[in-house]
Amino acid sequence: MEKPENKMPAEELIKLLEQTYSVLRQKHPDRDEHWLLANTWLEKYGSGEEAKEKGAEWARFTAYKETFEYAILEPPESIRALALILVFREKGEEEARQYESEFFRLMEPVVKSKENGVFTDEYRERNPLTWKELQVVDDSPYSLYWFFRGLELDQEHEYLEDEDYEFDIIDLLSESEEEEMLGF
Secondary structure (H helix, E strand, O other): OOOHHHOHHHHHHHHHHHHHHHHHHHHHOOOHHHHHHHHEEEEEEEEHHHHHHHHHHHHHHHHHHHHHHHHOOOOOOOHHHHHHHHHHHHHHHHHHHHHHHHHHHHHHHHHHHHOOOOOHHHHHHOOHHHHHHHHOOOOOOOOHHHHHHHHHHHHHHHHOOOOOOOOOHHHHHHHHHHHHHOOO
């Protein structure tokens, strides 16, 4: 008898995610890292209760949002980092603690990339197909275009995350579009 997913040990969850990723990579060798990671997430969570309730558009948005940081890492570090954070989210801190130092080591390039203000540049370089697909403007409540546009603006303006920090996204978009029109 198969174990319910929530009772699956951490090592089994990691192995399942790594196998799913590997199969996707073999079937879709032309796809970039973010697509592979997002679709690995979708294979695991895309037919769950929340995804059924909120719909396919929500599931796709969530898959890309949950996996974008790991997409600048080389495989197998990318899928391993994703699997470890999902262990934490699904199993909790106590079970994930054994992977804590490995996770922080894997995430070091991501943290440095963000600190140096080059994350979106590295993302774009590492995931050109996905980046191109995400450049379609839409007004969906689950718009990946606007999610990534926000990341770009954050990098461009080097905002520090701070509890007291507030900014007007409309003003930032207007400034950015104005600069593009003027050729800056």
